[in-house]
Amino acid sequence: MNSLDILGYGKRLETVSVPREQAEVHAQMLAEVVAQVATKDDLEAREARLQEWGQLCVKEQIQSLKADMLKWLVTIPIAQTSWLFAALRYMPH
Numbered sequence: 001m002n003s004l005d006i007l008g009y010g011k012r013l014e015t016v017s018v019p020r021e022q023a024e025v026h027a028q029m030l031a032e033v034v035a036q037v038a039t040k041d042d043l044e045a046r047e048a049r050l051q052e053w054g055q056l057c058v059k060e061q062i063q064s065l066k067a068d069m070l071k072w073l074v075t076i077p078i079a080q081t082s083w084l085f086a087a088l089r090y091m092p093h
Helices: 006-015 020-036 040-089
Strands: none
Touching: 006 020
């Protein structure tokens, strides 16, 4: 979590002749912005989630490809055998 000394920031603004109300608003707005900034831990957690998601996607694609390969490994020999019998049937004796 980012830390910001809001009171100290506001007082520093006041020391350079910024009116108190403006200094307080500046400090509050800066605190809101800093609260929305991602920390190193946030980015590392996001990266870990993305890597995990990517691994899951790759695993799903591999499983899909395995199923497709199995389908073709079964279908092609059946088709070849059918063609062979059809060709033998119509060959002249």
